[in-house]
Amino acid sequence: MNLSSSPARVVSLHLHPVEPGTQLQMIPEINVVAGKGILGEPRYFGKLSRKTGKPSRRQVSLIEREQIAEHAATLGLESIPPGVVRANVETEGIDLIQHLGKQIQIGDALLFLYEGRTPCGQMDAICAGLRGLMENNRQGVMAEIVRSGTIRQGDLITCRD
Numbered sequence: 001m002n003l004s005s006s007p008a009r010v011v012s013l014h015l016h017p018v019e020p021g022t023q024l025q026m027i028p029e030i031n032v033v034a035g036k037g038i039l040g041e042p043r044y045f046g047k048l049s050r051k052t053g054k055p056s057r058r059q060v061s062l063i064e065r066e067q068i069a070e071h072a073a074t075l076g077l078e079s080i081p082p083g084v085v086r087a088n089v090e091t092e093g094i095d096l097i098q099h100l101g102k103q104i105q106i107g108d109a110l111l112f113l114y115e116g117r118t119p120c121g122q123m124d125a126i127c128a129g130l131r132g133l134m135e136n137n138r139q140g141v142m143a144e145i146v147r148s149g150t151i152r153q154g155d156l157i158t159c160r161d
Contacts, residue, residue: 008094008157010106011065012082016043021122024083029152032060032109032145038088061117062096063087063140071133084126087117087140094157097137103160109149110160113141 014024015038031039036046037059047056063085072080082090089106096113103112119134134140 006093008159009092010089010151010153010155010157011092012090013151013153014083014086014088014090015041016086016088018042024086026083029150030088031150032111032148034145034148035059037145041088057114057144058142059145060089060111060143061087061140062089062091062111062113062143063117064094064096065090065092067138067140071130071138074133075127075129077127080126085130085134085140086120086122089151091157094159096141099159100141103146104143105158105160107149107151107155108147109145109151110147111143112146113143115142116140117142 013027013030015027015030016024033039033045035055037044039045044056044058047058048054049056065082068080068085068090072078097116100113100115103110116137117134117140119131119139121131123131123134
């Protein structure tokens with residue numbers, strides 16, 4: 001993946017719709033709550049794990065715009081618009097997979113990147129072959145909210161080692 005030399009930042013933010021499978025809503029900022037997820041996110045906020053009964057780790061998803069552009073080029077597409085790959089936070093200037101197991105700060109929120117996203121079948125509805133391209137560390141990451149805060153479009157991302 002070709003990352004820019006500019007600082008890592010948030011490019012766009014998205015909320016899942018109440019109706020599964022419909023278009024995500026692009027918004028200028030999100031409020032995240034430690035241990036719960038994105039306030040107002042109907043799909044994941046405050047969900048409990050079926051296995052443990054504890055709060056679900058699946059609280060926010062992130063992916064790099066550079067990765068999305070690479071997939072679009074491979075598939076012969078001019079682009080894939082923001083929000084279409086169904087991640088809450090789209091970034092640029094950071095290789096998220098390289099930071100698995102670490103914390104990142106965005107705005108005043110602190111997130112722990114714990115695993116790569118699992119691409120769903122809806123990716124092939126965008127373009128045949130996209131789901132396969134999003135395997136093997138080319139699909140973005142899932143994160144838990146460690147410290148509550150507000151994340152805004154344009155916020156810088158700082159890696160905490």
